Amino acid sequence: MTKTYTCRDVGVDCDWATSGETEDEVMANIGAHAAEVHSDIELTPKLLTAVKAVIKDA
Ligand SMILES: [Zn+2]
Structure with a gap:
């Protein structure tokens, strides 16, 4: 099972x-991407919940 995520899924x-094999792996990738590209977006607990909600099984 592969987990996938795109920024567009949360309206960015x-x-x-x-993508990654686990949610943790995907979240780590997202954290690195957000720090690099979306430094203007604050990763609030609410946003992290929204991000986890749109991670899909592919
Ligand atoms: Zn992005």
């Missing part, structure tokens, strides 16, 4: 996508 105007 960005075509970046990532």
